Amino acid sequence: MENELIAWLRERLPAHPRLRVGPGDDAAVLRLARHDDCVMTVDLLTDHVDFELAEVDPRRVGRKALAVNLSDLAAMAARPLAAVIAVALPRTGGMALAKALCEGMIPLAEEYDLAIAGGDTNSWDGPLAISITLLGQTTPQGPLLRSGARPGDRIVVTGSFGGSILRHQFDFDPRVEEALAIHQRYGLHAGIDVSDGLSIDLARLCRESRCGAVLDASTIPIADDARRLAEELADGSTPLDHALGDGEDFELILAVPPDEAERMLAERPVEVPLSVVGRFTEEPGLWIVDATGRHELTPSGWEHEFE
Amino acid sequence: MENELIAWLRERLPAHPRLRVGPGDDAAVLRLARHDDCVMTVDLLTDHVDFELAEVDPRRVGRKALAVNLSDLAAMAARPLAAVIAVALPRTGGMALAKALCEGMIPLAEEYDLAIAGGDTNSWDGPLAISITLLGQTTPQGPLLRSGARPGDRIVVTGSFGGSILRHQFDFDPRVEEALAIHQRYGLHAGIDVSDGLSIDLARLCRESRCGAVLDASTIPIADDARRLAEELADGSTPLDHALGDGEDFELILAVPPDEAERMLAERPVEVPLSVVGRFTEEPGLWIVDATGRHELTPSGWEHEFE
Numbered sequence: 001m002e003n004e005l006i007a008w009l010r011e012r013l014p015a016h017p018r019l020r021v022g023p024g025d026d027a028a029v030l031r032l033a034r035h036d037d038c039v040m041t042v043d044l045l046t047d048h049v050d051f052e053l054a055e056v057d058p059r060r061v062g063r064k065a066l067a068v069n070l071s072d073l074a075a076m077a078a079r080p081l082a083a084v085i086a087v088a089l090p091r092t093g094g095m096a097l098a099k100a101l102c103e104g105m106i107p108l109a110e111e112y113d114l115a116i117a118g119g120d121t122n123s124w125d126g127p128l129a130i131s132i133t134l135l136g137q138t139t140p141q142g143p144l145l146r147s148g149a150r151p152g153d154r155i156v157v158t159g160s161f162g163g164s165i166l167r168h169q170f171d172f173d174p175r176v177e178e179a180l181a182i183h184q185r186y187g188l189h190a191g192i193d194v195s196d197g198l199s200i201d202l203a204r205l206c207r208e209s210r211c212g213a214v215l216d217a218s219t220i221p222i223a224d225d226a227r228r229l230a231e232e233l234a235d236g237s238t239p240l241d242h243a244l245g246d247g248e249d250f251e252l253i254l255a256v257p258p259d260e261a262e263r264m265l266a267e268r269p270v271e272v273p274l275s276v277v278g279r280f281t282e283e284p285g286l287w288i289v290d291a292t293g294r295h296e297l298t299p300s301g302w303e304h305e306f307e
Numbered sequence: 308m309e310n311e312l313i314a315w316l317r318e319r320l321p322a323h324p325r326l327r328v329g330p331g332d333d334a335a336v337l338r339l340a341r342h343d344d345c346v347m348t349v350d351l352l353t354d355h356v357d358f359e360l361a362e363v364d365p366r367r368v369g370r371k372a373l374a375v376n377l378s379d380l381a382a383m384a385a386r387p388l389a390a391v392i393a394v395a396l397p398r399t400g401g402m403a404l405a406k407a408l409c410e411g412m413i414p415l416a417e418e419y420d421l422a423i424a425g426g427d428t429n430s431w432d433g434p435l436a437i438s439i440t441l442l443g444q445t446t447p448q449g450p451l452l453r454s455g456a457r458p459g460d461r462i463v464v465t466g467s468f469g470g471s472i473l474r475h476q477f478d479f480d481p482r483v484e485e486a487l488a489i490h491q492r493y494g495l496h497a498g499i500d501v502s503d504g505l506s507i508d509l510a511r512l513c514r515e516s517r518c519g520a521v522l523d524a525s526t527i528p529i530a531d532d533a534r535r536l537a538e539e540l541a542d543g544s545t546p547l548d549h550a551l552g553d554g555e556d557f558e559l560i561l562a563v564p565p566d567e568a569e570r571m572l573a574e575r576p577v578e579v580p581l582s583v584v585g586r587f588t589e590e591p592g593l594w595i596v597d598a599t600g601r602h603e604l605t606p607s608g609w610e611h612e613f614e
Contacts, residue, residue, distance in 0.1 A: 020344060021452060024515065026382035026499060027348030027443065029450045032339060037327060040424050041334035042440055044393035046431045075333035086351035086438045117347050120438075124353045131393040131427075131438035133349060136334065143336045145328060192333060208331065 004095070009102060009116075016115040018082060028117030030082050030135070038081070039136040039143055041072040047127035051170075058097050060170040062104025065130045068195065070112055070174035071250040075193035077144035077183035078136030080112045080176065085119035088129040101130065112176055141183050148190040149209035149255030151282040156261055158272045159251040161198050162226025162242035169248040178270045179252060186264050190255035197247040197301020203286050205253060215278040215297065217290035220244070244288075245300030255280055311402070316409060316423075323422035325388060335424030337389050337442070345388070346443040346450055348379040354434035358477075365404050367477040369411025372437040375502065377419055377481035378557040382500035384451035384490035385443030387419045387483065392426035395436040408437065419483055448490050455497040456516035456562030458589040463568055465579045466558040468505050469533025469549030476555040485577045486559060493571050497562035504554040504608020510593050512560060522585040522604065524597035527551070551595075552607030562587055 006024050013022065021029035032038070045065045047053045053061065066083065073080055085105070089098055098121060109116050114134070158175050175193070182188065192205045198220070206213050217240060226242035256264060261276055268274070278289075286297040313331050320329065328336035339345070352372045354360045360368065373390065380387055392412070396405055405428060416423050421441070465482050482500070489495065499512045505527070513520050524547060533549035563571060568583055575581070585596075593604040 021450065025450075025453050026379045027346040027385065027441075027450075029383070029445065029452075030345045030347055032345045038337045038339045038442075039334040040337055040389060040391050040440075040442065042391040042393045042425065042427050042438070044395055044427050044429050044436075044438060046395050046429060046433065046436075048433075049429065049431050072333045076336070078334065082347060084347050084349040084440055086349045086440075088351055088353050088436050118349065120349050120351050122351050122353060122356065124356050124434075126353060126355075126433045126436070127431075129351075129353075129395050129433070129436045129438075131349070131351060131436075131440075133347075133391055133393075133438075133440035134334075135345075135347065135442070138336065143328065143332075143334075145336075146332050 008099060012102065012106060013116055014110065018115045019117055023118045028084065030117060037138045039073065039076045039078040039138060040133065041069060042131060042133040043069045043072065044129060044131040046129045053128055056170065058100035059104030062101030063108050064170050065132050066105045066108050067172060067174050068250065069132045069134045070176055071193045071195065073134055073136040074175040074179040074252060075144065075191050076136065076138065077179045077191065078138050079180060080114040081135045081137050082115040082117040083109065084117050084133050086131045088122045088124050088126060090128060091123045091125065094123050097128065139180060139184055144179065144183055144188055144191040146190055146192050146205045146208035149205060149211055149280045150189055151211055151280055152258060153189050153255040153280045154258055154261035154276045155213060155278040155280065156254040156256045156264065157221065157251055157275050157277050159249065160221035160223040161249045161251065162223045162239060162246045163229040164225065164246055164248040166225040166229055168223065168225060172250045174250060175252050175272065178272050181270055182264065185269055186260045187257055188254055189257065192253050194249045194251050194253060195247060196303065197245045198249065199244040199286060199297055200299040200301030202253055203299040206284065206286065212281040212283045212285040213278055214281055215288045217288050219275055219277045221273065221275050247302040315406060319409065319413060320423055325422045326424055330425045335391065337424060344445045346380065346383045346385045346445060347440065348376060349438060349440040350376045350379065351436060351438040353436045360435055363477065365407035366411030369408030370415050371477050372439050373412045373415050374479060374481050375557065376439045376441045377483055378500045378502065380441055380443040381482040381486040381559060382451065382498050383443065383445065384486045384498065385445050386487060387421040388442045388444050389422040389424040390416065391424050391440050393438040395429045395431050395433060397435060398430045398432065401430050404435065446487060446491055451486065451490050451495055451498040453497055453499050453512045453515035456512060456518055456587045457496055458518055458587055459565060460496050460562040460587045461565055461568035461583045462520060462585040462587065463561040463563045463571065464528065464558055464582050464584050466556065467528035467530040468556045468558065469530045469546060469553045470536040471532065471553055471555040473532040473536055475532060479557045481557060482559050482579065485579050488577055489571065492576055493567045494564055495561055496564065499560050501556045501558050501560060502554060503610065504552045505556065506551040506593060506604055507606040507608030509560055510606040513591065513593065519588040519590045519592040520585055521588055522595045524595050526582055526584045528580065528582050554609040
């Protein structure tokens with residue numbers, strides 16, 4: 001069956017100049033001359049955790065699986081080069097599912113000039129699992145790490161936050177072009193993408209940078225869907241709670257020196273809105289300032305729990 | 308929990324000069340200067356298909372997951388550079404399992420000078436799934452593809468075949484050094500590793516090379532475990548049947564010009580036994596010659612079945 005799928009995929013995939021050998025051999029062969037440093041990242045998505053296959057078009061699942069990986073490249077300010085895709089497919093309907101997943105990925109790969117280089121197709125009695133590995137190319141400014149934020153740096157975010165479960169988790173645009181444009185034009189110190197939650201991913205960036213952060217509640221861009229979700233749930237949660245902890249926003253958190261942040265907001269170098277939502281501090285920890293004062297903020301968001 | 312695992316892994320992993328940034332950021336950063344062409348391969352292994360977690364030390368599972376990927380690099384005659392690892396872990400016992408898998412991988416990674424660059428840890432209610440992606444470096448002779456075999460080329464194999472289920476499937480040594488040494492010294496035309504079965508993987512190489520092959524039954528190196536398995540099963544299967552169709556031998560099938568094959572067998576360039584087991588033919592198809600004559604051979608081996 002794998003042969004049939006490879007044959008189908010070979011027909012569907014556009015030729016890519018970066019691929020000397022594409023899907024179908026023991027490995028793909030990539031032309032990587034002049035790419036001194038590469039970044040490599042993998043994300044695995046599973047049914048019932050990252051999506052509910054019974055409730056969503058599998059093409060959207062395929063798109064999402066690739067998009068979350070592209071978001072990791074964005075967080076490194078790296079240009080997408082190549083992808084390999086591994087799937088564990090349920091036995092029944094596996095072929096149609098595999099094709100639908102690919103159909104969801106291919107337009108996104110083309111949009112980001114990403115070479116789909118190969119993969120591995122498996123069947124089993126378990127639920128769908130998809131693992132995508134991306135190779136990317138850093139800019140001359142080097143990779144954008146989590147570890148470079150300095151006290152005084154402004155916290156700049158792209159887009160808005162919260163309520164992604166309503167729609168955004170499948171339809172988001174990874175901030176690849178934005179990250180490349182901003183990193184090349186401004187002296188960014190650090191960056192991370194928000195996959196698990198604004199507050200938890202900010203805390204991760206702080207930990208790697210050995211600093212803390214203060215958020216200004218009034219400046220946090222709250223998505224319309226965060227308001228909608230708070231209203232629908234009617235469980236006492238506020239739109240701000242959703243913005244801080246929902247996750248799957250796949251926006252960027254950037255550490256930017258104050259003068260560069262000011263310049264960036266004045267120049268509006270990208271279409272996506274940019275907001276200063278706080279600053280990094282010497283003292284480790286996370287705080288939020290609202291109308292009632294300054295409060296310690298417990299990072300909230302998605303974490304894979306296991307014992 | 309993922310933080311704890313990353314911290315543990317960072318302590319356990321030796322520093323590697325190829326890693327500018329290792330596990331813990333949004334992606335790993337690899338130093339790849341002077342690596343013009345790279346190969347990239349992924350393999351996903353799942354519980355109940357590639358191993359039975361209840362019956363085997365998870366360190367052996369971890370080792371196997373990495374070794375099957377190294378075998379793909381061997382099949383390309385590529386030197387291992389870097390790996391990223393994604394796991395979907397059962398919720399209970401996931402942490403201990405993740406650590407044991409890593410403990411099984413790390414010695415093998417060190418043996419092959421492979422940088423473990425990063426990964427993604429997930430938990431779910433499904434069984435264990437491990438996906439490893441490797442990046443490799445081709446030799447100045449270029450990658451060893453499946454597509455270069457020519458009629459008249461000898462079929463050369465490393466090692467012996469069959470009965471891998473008894474032991475070899477976990478303990479095999481991927482033929483990385485052998486492939487590099489042989490590819491640099493002899494004019495190899497094509498190669499593949501035997502993951503699914505000698506006959507089925509030979510058929511795959513033939514298909515990509517648009518040729519056929521004739522095997523000489525008397526020259527096929529049969530593993531002791533193939534004989535033992537045939538005896539234990541007592542189901543009418545012969546040791547040769549097991550050698551042709553068992554799979555997970557992770558030996559190499561090479562297409563070698565006749566004079567180079569002769570030279571190779573005389574010179575014995577590697578410790579692993581090399582055998583000429585037949586030749587490639589213009590006519591597509593697979594045949595085997597034994598004491599009773601020449602017979603068409605139906606490729607047998609492991610295939611992921613899905614509909």
